[in-house]
Amino acid sequence: xxxxRLKRLxxxxxxxxxxxxxxxxxxxxxxxxxxxPVEAYRILFVAGFGCNELTRCALFTTLERATPLIxxxxxxxxxxxxxxxxxxxxxxxLLGAVMAAWLGYAIQLPPVIHPLFIMIMSMLAGAAYGWVxxxxxxxxxxxxxxxxxxxxxxxxxxxxxxxxxxxxADAGAVAHSPxxxxxxxxxxxxxxxxxxxxxxxxxxxxxxxxxxxxxSTPGYExxxxxxxxxxxxxxxxPSDNAAIRAxxxxxxxxxxxxxxxxxxxxxxxxxxxxVGLGFDGxxxxxxxxxxxxxxxxxxxxxxxxxxxxxxxxxxxxQIPRELGGTIIGLIILFVALRKFYEGNLDxxxxxxxxxxxxxxxRPER
Amino acid sequence: MALALEMKGxxxxxxxxxxxxxxxxxxxxxxxxxxxxxxENGAGKTTLMSxxxxxxxxxxxxxxxxxxxxxxxxxxxxxxHGIGMVHQHFKLVPSFTVAQSIMLGMEPNRGGFLTPxxxxxxxxxLAERHGLPVDPKARIxxxxxxxxxxxxxxxxxxRKAKILVLDEPTAVLTPQEVAELMRVxxxxxxxxxxxxFITHKLLEVVRVADRxxxxxxxxNVGSKAVAETTVPELARMMVGREVLLKxxxxxxxxxxxxxxxxxxxxxxxxxxPAVTRVSFEVRAGEIVGIxxxxxxxxxxxxxxxxxxxxxxxxxxxxxxxDATSLSVRQRRNAGLAHIPEDRIHxxxxxxxxxxxxxxxxxxxxxxxNRAGFLNRRSMRDFAIDVxxxxxxxxxxxxxxxxxxxxxxxxxxxxxxELAGEPTFIVANQPTRGLDVGSIEFVHRSLVxxxxxxxxxxxxxxxxxxxxxxxxxxxxxxxxxxxxxVDPATATEExxxxxxxGAQPETTAPTA
Ligand SMILES: Nc1ncnc2c1ncn2[C@@H]1O[C@H](COP(=O)(O)OP(=O)(O)O)[C@@H](O)[C@H]1O
Ligand SMILES: [Mg+2]
Numbered sequence: 014x015x016x017x018r019l020k021r022l023x024x025x026x027x028x029x030x031x032x033x034x035x036x037x038x039x040x041x042x043x044x045x046x047x048x049x050p051v052e053a054y055r056i057l058f059v060a061g062f063g064c065n066e067l068t069r070c071a072l073f074t075t076l077e078r079a080t081p082l083i084x085x086x087x088x089x090x091x092x093x094x095x096x097x098x099x100x101x102x103x104x105x106x107l108l109g110a111v112m113a114a115w116l117g118y119a120i121q122l123p124p125v126i127h128p129l130f131i132m133i134m135s136m137l138a139g140a141a142y143g144w145v146x147x148x149x150x151x152x153x154x155x156x157x158x159x160x161x162x163x164x165x166x167x168x169x170x171x172x173x174x175x176x177x178x179x180x181x182a183d184a185g186a187v188a189h190s191p192x193x194x195x196x197x198x199x200x201x202x203x204x205x206x207x208x209x210x211x212x213x214x215x216x217x218x219x220x221x222x223x224x225x226x227x228x229s230t231p232g233y234e235x236x237x238x239x240x241x242x243x244x245x246x247x248x249x250x251p252s253d254n255a256a257i258r259a260x261x262x263x264x265x266x267x268x269x270x271x272x273x274x275x276x277x278x279x280x281x282x283x284x285x286x287x288v289g290l291g292f293d294g295x296x297x298x299x300x301x302x303x304x305x306x307x308x309x310x311x312x313x314x315x316x317x318x319x320x321x322x323x324x325x326x327x328x329x330x331q332i333p334r335e336l337g338g339t340i341i342g343l344i345i346l347f348v349a350l351r352k353f354y355e356g357n358l359d360x361x362x363x364x365x366x367x368x369x370x371x372x373x374x375r376p377e378r
Numbered sequence: 379m380a381l382a383l384e385m386k387g388x389x390x391x392x393x394x395x396x397x398x399x400x401x402x403x404x405x406x407x408x409x410x411x412x413x414x415x416x417x418e419n420g421a422g423k424t425t426l427m428s429x430x431x432x433x434x435x436x437x438x439x440x441x442x443x444x445x446x447x448x449x450x451x452x453x454x455x456x457x458x459h460g461i462g463m464v465h466q467h468f469k470l471v472p473s474f475t476v477a478q479s480i481m482l483g484m485e486p487n488r489g490g491f492l493t494p495x496x497x498x499x500x501x502x503x504l505a506e507r508h509g510l511p512v513d514p515k516a517r518i519x520x521x522x523x524x525x526x527x528x529x530x531x532x533x534x535x536x537r538k539a540k541i542l543v544l545d546e547p548t549a550v551l552t553p554q555e556v557a558e559l560m561r562v563x564x565x566x567x568x569x570x571x572x573x574x575f576i577t578h579k580l581l582e583v584v585r586v587a588d589r590x591x592x593x594x595x596x597x598n599v600g601s602k603a604v605a606e607t608t609v610p611e612l613a614r615m616m617v618g619r620e621v622l623l624k625x626x627x628x629x630x631x632x633x634x635x636x637x638x639x640x641x642x643x644x645x646x647x648x649x650x651p652a653v654t655r656v657s658f659e660v661r662a663g664e665i666v667g668i669x670x671x672x673x674x675x676x677x678x679x680x681x682x683x684x685x686x687x688x689x690x691x692x693x694x695x696x697x698x699x700d701a702t703s704l705s706v707r708q709r710r711n712a713g714l715a716h717i718p719e720d721r722i723h724x725x726x727x728x729x730x731x732x733x734x735x736x737x738x739x740x741x742x743x744x745x746x747n748r749a750g751f752l753n754r755r756s757m758r759d760f761a762i763d764v765x766x767x768x769x770x771x772x773x774x775x776x777x778x779x780x781x782x783x784x785x786x787x788x789x790x791x792x793x794x795e796l797a798g799e800p801t802f803i804v805a806n807q808p809t810r811g812l813d814v815g816s817i818e819f820v821h822r823s824l825v826x827x828x829x830x831x832x833x834x835x836x837x838x839x840x841x842x843x844x845x846x847x848x849x850x851x852x853x854x855x856x857x858x859x860x861x862x863v864d865p866a867t868a869t870e871e872x873x874x875x876x877x878x879g880a881q882p883e884t885t886a887p888t889a
Pocket of ligand 2: 423546
């Protein structure tokens with residue numbers, strides 16, 4: 014019993030150990046620069062998570078940047094947990110973003126209604142784009158991984174075309190769409206920061222995804238079908254429906270991420286809008302143990318390390334900001350080595366339980 | 379005779395499962411004998427042998443080989459002392475050849491380059507020397523299980539083992555392969571090797587072993603010469619109580635037809651006909667056994683009956699209502715229960731907890747489903763109830779099930795399937811791989827369900843099981859029902875002939 018309870022801590026321990034290991038190994042890279050490692054990390058964290066004055070708080074920027082990561086991470090979680098190895102978040106995110114940029118100026122609606130309507134439309138766009146690999150997988154047995162890779166590439170080109178031609182605002186050097194109407198913009202919390210209601214939506218969505226997957230019957234169907242197709246067939250769980258539903262939800266979440274990024278942060282879409290945010294969602298989902306809470310925490314961590322590398326290391330210490338990406342890469346690498354921690358954690362646990370049982374359980378008998 | 383091996387006071391506590399897997403175990407094996415190590419699943423047999431082979435570190439105890447105390451910390455040490463182990467689950471690489479597998483890690487080479495021909499020659503010689511013919515160039519993945527096991531044995535012999543440990547070697551074999559293995563083991567013993575043969579099938583002990591040690595709950599409960607003991611005595615030692623090796627059942631009281639298959643045909647995964655134009659009925663209060671050599675369409679028939687596979691032709695009726703095109707869930711709601719042949723991959727989802735496993739066929743019912751949300755309280759109550767009714771002591775409500783023994787896993791499956799008082803139960807190989815105590819439980823549960831009025835379709839390749847439980851026996855051969863026999867009067871030989879495709883006697887004169 015105690016052991017099972019301790020085992021549950023793994024969901025937290027493994028990412029924490031991975032992060033620490035990633036940071037420690039990165040020291041080697043920092044040593045190649047002139048900055049002492051401790052100083053470099055201090056700069057990194059202050060610039061990523063610090064808060065000197067309320068109006069210039071790095072943490073707020075980090076939370077703003079974590080928002081799409083949380084949502085694309087959740088998108089991946091829903092797919093993975095349902096047995097669909099979809100990495101289509103990138104494409105679905107882009108379609109959601111294009112949809113939002115377009116509807117943001119093309120239609121006129123009253124304030125609250127306008128962004129709500131856009132977010133729903135973006136989710137539908139993402140869901141439709143998720144439906145394609147879902148159906149191909151279920152009806153024809155086509156590998157969803159390959160299909161989503163192809164669809165991502167198509168979406169990148171489609172978004173670029175939309176920005177360059179139909180949605181283009183002016184003939185400026187960098188193509189971008191018109192700024193969306195004020196009625197469509199998502200409110201921010203503080204002047205000078207884009208941290209706003211979108212973050213709240215992302216956190217609430219994380220909770221909703223948790224409740225859906227673990228507490229609802231359709232979520233139960235998806236998880237069972239994802240864990241064992243034959244068990245699902247045996248028990249009468251419609252696993253084909255579950256897989257398609259998973260892809261619809263997964264697509265909708267990524268679409269929502271694109272929508273919020275436009276409505277809350279950029280307020281328009283520009284050329285080369287895709288910066289791999291969708292793919293980051295994938296990493297966030299894996300590092301976050303495919304769990305909504307893990308995803309939320311890891312997304313914030315990711316965003317913070319990146320921001321710290323960009324504003325802190327690069328500007329203050331002249332260390333290339335790519336170090337941030339390298340640290341994240343190393344962290345992911347260490348998560349992939351989870352078997353290594355698991356072995357050692359098991360040993361540690363054995364030791365703890367042994368001590369516990371010697372001290373406590375014995376006298377009871 | 380001299381002791382080849384002596385283990386003294388071996389103890390091992392697994393904190394992760396809170397199990398004393400070995401508790402002060404003394405275990406001695408004489409040189410040149412076949413020593414059976416028996417015990418129910420979870421008795422600690424594998425743990426004891428893993429300690430001997432250096433895979434598990436004991437908390438206490440000492441090991442002597444040929445009278446000399448030895449320190450075994452890893453398999454290399456064991457191999458150095460002439461101990462070899464063939465694991466319960468083979469550890470072979472499917473794409474390797476036989477020779478590559480046997481010579482793994484000790485490949486002959488010339489200046490660092492591999493010499494495949496030399497390798498094949500060594501393996502051929504080795505195989506010949508021990509009377510275990512193999513094709514050195516065959517790929518592991520193309521070999522039947524019995525052959526793969528032979529490769530594992532040769533691998534151990536090539537490493538100069540004098541003491542061979544075979545962990546449940548017969549669990550995965552067909553009856554013919556078992557007979558072959560028995561012969562091999564006897565030969566090895568004749569040639570001077572010492573063999574430790576782990577099993578929980580007592581008839582095998584009698585057939586192959588000189589001495590037997592029985593383990594129960596991590597302790598050695600006794601060692602005996604096989605000649606001086608009996609199967610019932612061993613069963614009692616293993617389980618710790620009197621075991622009914624025979625099933626007691628009242629005469630059947632057949633009621634109305636609960637299930638009917640009419641002219642049913644099914645194709646297998648590759649699209650070949652597996653079941654052709656089969657018709658039969660099952661009545662309330664009777665057990666209809668389907669005997670047959672494995673692979674004669676039983677799996678496909680069961681899948682078709684339970685809704686996991688579409689029919690190719692024919693009709694099914696459940697409780698007098700057409701069920702031909704009902705989904706799995708609809709059939710289950712109509713009173714069908716299914717104990718599948720593969721409990722680990724089909725009957726259970728080991729990745730989730732007990733509660734979620736127990737509701738798989740009923741999560742849509744009002745009891746567990748409140749407006750689309752799982753009713754976790756009644757899930758928990760249901761788990762507690764099933765644990766109590768089927769005395770699954772090892773299971774914990776809300777706890778994982780992946781570490782349960784085979785017998786306890788099957789109890790979970792049976793508990794779930796029988797909890798809803800089904801009217802028609804399909805049981806496919808319900809005791810495969812189980813120990814005597816669990817087999818008794820499964821048989822008792824099925825007979826009780828029958829006496830309660832359920833109709834049961836029992837599919838098994840174990841003729842003894844079919845004969846012990848069934849009220850009527852159908853024999854399947856090449857996807858057809860070859861004949862029906864009365865288990866009260868039929869001889870094993872009669873059924874054996876039908877299983878091999880002979881025409882039933884009644885039709886013989888006209889044919
Ligand atoms: N590596 C392990 N970690 C935790 N528990 C284990 C481990 N190996 C075996 N056990 C437990 O020890 C007991 C004995 O197991 P085992 O030796 O495999 O039994 P047997 O081979 O007789 O079926 C079982 O209860 C099993 O769950
Ligand atoms: Mg074992």
